[in-house]
Amino acid sequence: MSTVTAFEHLLPPHWKSLVTAWLKEDTPTFDFGGFVVGEKQEKAVLLGKSKGVVAGKPFFDEVFRQLDCRVEWLVDEGAEFEPIKEIAYVYGSARHLLMAERVGLNMLARCSGIATRARKLSALKAQHGYKGIVAGTRKTTPGFRIVEKYAMVVGGIDTHRMDLSSCIMLKDNHIWSQGSITAAVKKARAVGGFSIKIEVECQSEAEADEAIQAGADIVMLDNFTSEGIKVAAASLKDRWAQQGRPDIQIEASGGITEDTVAQYFSPAIDIISLGSVTQGVPHVDFSLKIQRSTT
Incomplete structure (x- = not known):
């Protein structure tokens, strides 16, 4: 049995609608870049490029899940890491990986930044x-x-x-x-x-x-x-x-x-x-x- 704390169990039922709104904000009409890359299945690596605490995995997972992608984590929620570190692999179509990319990274960067300061305190x-x-x-x-x-x-x-x-x-x-x-x-x-x-x-x-x-x-x-x-x-x-x-x-x-x-x-x-x-x-x-x- 895993001893890793399941922080996502804190989250209320409606939280996934926030992720939907984030994606809607970033792709309100046409996805021109997605048209360029198409449906080819790809594997992407999430890299941690500055020292910190990983935080925000449930939100990151949901961003990619809503676009039919799958995240395979290599680092636990709340773990500290030194750069450059492979944090996760993400699998899905090229257009969906790139549609989710900035939304997921923006969320993860801020969430992890706050967790890093909290850990220092x-x-x-x-x-x-x-x-x-x-x-x-x-x-x-x-x-x-x-x-x-x-x-x-x-x-x-x-x-x-x-x-x-x-x-x-x-x-x-x-x-x-x-x-x-x-x-x-x-x-x-x-x-x-x-x-x-x-x-x-x-x-x-x-x-x-x-x-x-x-x-x-x-x-x-x-x-x-x-x-x-x-x-x-x-x-x-x-x-x-x-x-x-x-x-x-x-x-x-x-x-x-x-x-x-x-x-x-x-x-x-x-x-x-x-x-x-x-x-x-x-x-x-x-x-x-x-x-x-x-x-």
């Missing part, structure tokens, strides 16, 4: 012995979020909230609209039910105290310095433990990157979230080459 966490959570944020690409969140999981970090329905996060605009943190939390609690956590973005210890007093489950200390947040988090933890709220979670967020994340590791900080997991992330370089005929 996971390694930093282990290296420093940090026991909290490192998470990506909801700063994802419209229409592509499921791929990007999937990449975080493959890379080994938390996805934070998936969408607006999976956690109630009250940020500055919510609070300004309602007039106070207390009013915003009260209104959120009235509709969120017992199973949905409420998180409040705070700019100071005083705001965090108000959020916790109002019933927030998580306080996000936003844009604090690394040293300032450690002091504030420890103070909040100690104060509210004495008042019967040892369960309160504290999140650090705002401008944190792969280069600075270790500065925020602290026993008093439960969660560190980074938008840079998906924003400005370098892609992993792949190419697909049809094997040249020897005849």
Whole structure:
């Protein structure tokens, strides 16, 4: 029995329709290049040309499956590789291989890039012995979020909230609209039910105290310095433990990157979230080459 994690089992039933939309976008009418190469059966090799973590296999498989091609993987999902590496073989007609090529490669390059950054963050966490959570944020690409969140999981970090329905996060605009943190939390609690956590973005210890007093489950200390947040988090933890709220979670967020994340590791900080997991992330370089005929 394989011990490789079947990450594709996370995916919802509708995900394959995204692949259909990608293919429709790239070939909206005639496929002129496909007319040139025709139906000759070919074998292509997927090459990993820059160091990284492979992520996105289910999506890549589906791109080619919808065009009657077959992928034979040589590398497991989540595996790290050094270039130049043969990652997979793909079999199908020449026109279908080339129709799927750019869609599949674009997806795989970005998904693997995010997973690679996530893996580096996971390694930093282990290296420093940090026991909290490192998470990506909801700063994802419209229409592509499921791929990007999937990449975080493959890379080994938390996805934070998936969408607006999976956690109630009250940020500055919510609070300004309602007039106070207390009013915003009260209104959120009235509709969120017992199973949905409420998180409040705070700019100071005083705001965090108000959020916790109002019933927030998580306080996000936003844009604090690394040293300032450690002091504030420890103070909040100690104060509210004495008042019967040892369960309160504290999140650090705002401008944190792969280069600075270790500065925020602290026993008093439960969660560190980074938008840079998906924003400005370098892609992993792949190419697909049809094997040249020897005849």
